[in-house]
Amino acid sequence: MITRHLTDISSKGFKVHEISGAVDTLHNHNRRDYYKIVLVTGDMILTYGDQTIEINGTILFFANPRVPHTVVHRSKEKKGYACLFTEAFIAGRERAEILQSSPLFRTDANPVIPVNSEQAAFLGSLYREMLSVHRSDYDYRNQLLRSCVELIIHEALKIQPSPNGLQQKNAATRITHLFMELLERQFPVESTGDPLRLRTAQDFAGALSVHVNYLNRAVKGFTGKPTSVHIAERIAAEAKALLQHSNWSIADIAYGLGFEYPTYFNNYFKRVTGATPKSFRKRKV
Template sequence: MPKKNTPIPIITLPPDLDVGILFFRTSIKSLKGLVKEVQQAHRDNWHLFTLQIAGTTVMEVDFQMNIIKSHAAAYMHPSQVHRVVAFKDADFYSLIIDNKSLKPEYLKMLEELSPVKPLLLDKKTFALLNDIASICIKIFNNKESKLRASLLKDSCHTFIAAILSQYLAQSNPTDTSTRYDIIAKAFKSALEENFTRIKSPKEYAKGLNISTPYLNECVKHTTGRSVSYQIQQRIILEAERLLYHSNKSVKEIAHELGYDDHSYFIRLFSRVAGMTPLAFRNKNRE
């Protein structure tokens, strides 16, 4: 059993980077020294975009198995707990970028989209992304260029935009967002930022300058579920992450998630997850 109060590990960017960006091509051979680290459940303090060129990468992301095959793109949000389960002849490009280096408009879109699954690309889109990735890596490796930082940011944002456009096309193919969609996205963004502090649908509605019934109508129309359901699911997901990947006590987890009364938190978790927090921890650590 791990030491008490072990937190979920966070892998951080090297401190000596002049720009908060890493772009590299990786094969299973070059990953030998890092395999152990990435096979342990962790979070990153960056956004991760990958383009799978060949082979297969299997990842567990928030208790779901993702199989990333060749000619696929994938995005990982910093909040997601994940680990690599297996590589098979894997060859892929990776873009790592921190919040400060990411365009605010792209950051907003990614917050609204997340979480997303790996996306299989058609030949034309894959070829385009592969070409952009080749340019990005050349710029990244050209340390002597006087405009390297600007060139790198611009080229990497082109890569991000190309991936984003595919996810956006998949989530909203006709590009005709309704008022319901816009409000539901705004709620999701507010929820992600405030779920440990704000638990009331009324408070979220107030923050969006709309009535609680109207917020509920918009969210229900878009997701099929109520605002209260979405709030509870986000809290329980974070609780499950902490129960499984850390050794914090249930009381500590309840406090971290904004509950002073840990007995109430236990009742909430048991009702939503169908078992007590300790039963969930014991079941998933067997």
């Protein structure tokens, strides 16, 4: 069943299904290529990034593929609905504003929103509409499915309380942890064919779907160092390791670390470490 769902997502960009019956006690989510919105009733513990959230009731859960999560079910059964989709399926200029402000794309937002029986009934009707449309041969079904997802997001934004000072502080802490995790996840660099993709504060802000100024404020406020310094130190540390413990050429190291030309890497490494890659490599014993 799970394989069929994921195959549909891969080929069509969207999948919706009903959740019912017995469930696995532990569910790990490690995929990084699709988003998920779940309306579910159950008793469970959700670990999302650096958060641990206890749930007993009906909730709307927004899973961002950039944030790993684990669900431990404490009840034998759960019920609800889930829709899964790629960013390419849902994204579009006309939807950019609502998506970027939603807990679906903002990794600093609370991913869990409790809902009451009236809200759950309305959200459930949207999922049932998606199930019906997804099975149909309606010519404009993708547009209708996107509209249903957008309605769910609007409802979530209506329900979700406005952030207060403490929540803002917690959000800044969380986005800093996510930045550090995303930075570290890129290493070690193991192939020049799979070069480093995220090398600037703007790159990371885009990956985390937050404004670069917000990311910089959060990271510097929490760690005392700018985002750019963390990135430069980690790239330099990886460069040192490759220079000392691999037989890669300096050009290969440059390409593996995402530099377009070896000269750019040489200048970068010297600026950060005070030595050229060649002179640093000569220190290898």
